Amino acid sequence: MGLSLQHIDKILGREIHLKDVNLEFESGSRTVILGRTLAGKTSLLRVMAGLDRPSRGKIIVNGKNVTGASVRKRSVAMVYQQFINYPSLSVYKNIASPLKIAGVKKTEIERQVHEAAEMLHIEDLLDRLPAELSGGQQQRVAIARALVKDAELLLLDEPLVNLDYKLREELRVELQDIFKKGKAIVVYTTTEPTEALMLGGNIVVIDEGRILQTGSTAIVYRHPATLKVAKVFSDPPINYLKGTIQGDTARIGQHIEFPIEDYMKCLFDGSYMFSVRSNHLFLSRNAKEDAEIPAKVELTEINGSETFIHANYDGSRMVVQEKGVRSVHIGVEITIYVNPHYFFVYDGAGALVASPSGGVFDAKLK
Amino acid sequence: MKVKKKTIGLVVYFILLMLPIYWMLNMSLRSNADILAFFTLYPKNITFANYIKIFTDSSWYMGYVNSIIYVALNTVISLSVALPAAYAFSRYQFVGDKQLFFWLLTNRMAPVAVFALPFFQLYSTIGLLDTHIAVALSHCLFNVPLAVWILEGFMSGVPREIDETAFIDGYSLPRFFITIFIPMIRAGVGVTAFFCFMFSWVELLLARTLTVTNAKPISAIMTRTISATGLDYGLLAAAGMLTIVPGALVIWFVRNHMAKGFALGRV
Numbered sequence: 001m002g003l004s005l006q007h008i009d010k011i012l013g014r015e016i017h018l019k020d021v022n023l024e025f026e027s028g029s030r031t032v033i034l035g036r037t038l039a040g041k042t043s044l045l046r047v048m049a050g051l052d053r054p055s056r057g058k059i060i061v062n063g064k065n066v067t068g069a070s071v072r073k074r075s076v077a078m079v080y081q082q083f084i085n086y087p088s089l090s091v092y093k094n095i096a097s098p099l100k101i102a103g104v105k106k107t108e109i110e111r112q113v114h115e116a117a118e119m120l121h122i123e124d125l126l127d128r129l130p131a132e133l134s135g136g137q138q139q140r141v142a143i144a145r146a147l148v149k150d151a152e153l154l155l156l157d158e159p160l161v162n163l164d165y166k167l168r169e170e171l172r173v174e175l176q177d178i179f180k181k182g183k184a185i186v187v188y189t190t191t192e193p194t195e196a197l198m199l200g201g202n203i204v205v206i207d208e209g210r211i212l213q214t215g216s217t218a219i220v221y222r223h224p225a226t227l228k229v230a231k232v233f234s235d236p237p238i239n240y241l242k243g244t245i246q247g248d249t250a251r252i253g254q255h256i257e258f259p260i261e262d263y264m265k266c267l268f269d270g271s272y273m274f275s276v277r278s279n280h281l282f283l284s285r286n287a288k289e290d291a292e293i294p295a296k297v298e299l300t301e302i303n304g305s306e307t308f309i310h311a312n313y314d315g316s317r318m319v320v321q322e323k324g325v326r327s328v329h330i331g332v333e334i335t336i337y338v339n340p341h342y343f344f345v346y347d348g349a350g351a352l353v354a355s356p357s358g359g360v361f362d363a364k365l366k
Numbered sequence: 367m368k369v370k371k372k373t374i375g376l377v378v379y380f381i382l383l384m385l386p387i388y389w390m391l392n393m394s395l396r397s398n399a400d401i402l403a404f405f406t407l408y409p410k411n412i413t414f415a416n417y418i419k420i421f422t423d424s425s426w427y428m429g430y431v432n433s434i435i436y437v438a439l440n441t442v443i444s445l446s447v448a449l450p451a452a453y454a455f456s457r458y459q460f461v462g463d464k465q466l467f468f469w470l471l472t473n474r475m476a477p478v479a480v481f482a483l484p485f486f487q488l489y490s491t492i493g494l495l496d497t498h499i500a501v502a503l504s505h506c507l508f509n510v511p512l513a514v515w516i517l518e519g520f521m522s523g524v525p526r527e528i529d530e531t532a533f534i535d536g537y538s539l540p541r542f543f544i545t546i547f548i549p550m551i552r553a554g555v556g557v558t559a560f561f562c563f564m565f566s567w568v569e570l571l572l573a574r575t576l577t578v579t580n581a582k583p584i585s586a587i588m589t590r591t592i593s594a595t596g597l598d599y600g601l602l603a604a605a606g607m608l609t610i611v612p613g614a615l616v617i618w619f620v621r622n623h624m625a626k627g628f629a630l631g632r633v
Contacts, residue, residue: 098534
């Protein structure tokens, strides 16, 4: 039972929005669709909801083909990136509207609306109009309306993106609990890797309308199958350096040499891409096997309690994510330390050929 | 000093603007003999005889009633036709939609006089001559395109996602349209109604051509003041004053949304 998309294409004029999408969603599952802006996330949700008809392919819900069925006949709820509510109705009526249309009894509507409002902490606002609420509250109303419908398919299109940082964190935590309670298929799109990791469940990585990788979020994070996935699923963007493996030694650029790790032993000699996430680069030595990368600082940005140091090594841009607020002057030569056992190794075509074992990453995931 | 200059300028402008209306009011409160006898800046012997005549003579006040009936009819018809049309233009894409939309506006480019004769022939053939509905329908010629354009502008300002949310919630299109959509663009509907009212209220040529006695509009009746015995200035001025009143009343209700209406809803 569940929802399956089969060979879905969505082409508008000459623009390809989706190309050959095949996905399965089981009832009660949570799926995050991760992709950059314009990757086709919204197009995919709209096709799933039935708002747009795919140019090709089938949508099967519980064994029934619903490809051309009107959105009204489907059991779908959707939350948009913009805060979409009915401006002329009070918050109470906004939340109650899907129930009212479905012909639910008045007392039952009241009970369910209050329940949803309580869950999203908007009980005090039920008499107000949406325009009198803050952005975060408006989005809570939209989410409450989607939840009371109790649809089989709950779609959230970057619901937190227009909220400020604090509210986003808050709502993200709450949403996790809410999703766990439901039996619906929850599909959630985001551009942020951290958000995807927090929500857990399954992940679909999408780029330029094509599915790049699917699977459990934690596994995909640990084994990004292609360099593209690694780029999409890393924030700040993943670092990658051209290098070679010869016998038992790996060499990156002119200066860096290190003995290869066990998981790289199966690789043939040749040239590869060595890729490492910013949080595994350090400005100080942590272990004696650490490789040293001499680089020149180009930019530092302070992001909350972290500092991102953008540096240049041999023409490749690298980003070091350091804890705490650091001031590093632009133009200074620094040495970046990286433990070789954090390297993902990709072949010339960008496919993952060796990845570090998961054990070390588990701690980092939390 | 600067503020003063501005104030003076505004006062002068306001006087220029209000002078003809004041003069009409001045004349409407004087008798004909008085008007013709001497010049005065304000009426010395105020008389309400002109107004009393309009309110007691049925051939006079029926003019206002007729005008109001066909104007109201026209506003209702224009809105009920233009609302769905504007929704279609704002939400759907179909072959030739842009051309059709522009063609609507071109209807306003021809002088109304061009249509007077064909309308007269058509309406007399099907026996609609001298009815309120005849005038109301003929005024749709220029009011429906205008209403579609204004409403389309207001409707395009409403995010499409609201429509979609409603359909996801299970609303049917008519139910969504009436209970959710129209309340959202009520300012636009008000402004559109005002424009329909205004154009229909001031239009003289079609209204006069298509009516004989039963549905004769006030503007046509006002021409009766010209007779062999001369011009009845006082009565004409009083009728003119009363003609301004409905327009002023309607303007009051939509005063905050007027600018958006003149920009065809596209602000």
